[in-house]
Amino acid sequence: MGKMKSFKNNIYEELIADNRFIEWVSGNDKSDYEYWENWKDNHPKFQIEFEEAKKNRSATSISTSRYFKQRNQIYLGQNR
16 A cells, blocks of 8 residues: 555544534534534545445434434333
8 A cells, every 4th residue: 555545544544533523514513614624624635435434424413313313212112
């Protein structure tokens, strides 16, 4: 694997592990919108990695949210 490809993979991995990024993507912290838009503008070489990390985290947040909603409904006897 080339050095640049490895570095880009690290950027992706850092983004999906970044709590601030996760909170922003999940919609829990809208105050970080400007921060992440600036990050994206200041790192044009990583647009693909940024969008992939955002898409990955967004899908994960939705799946997790549905899981907990269903689990709570079952627990509370509301899923009949």
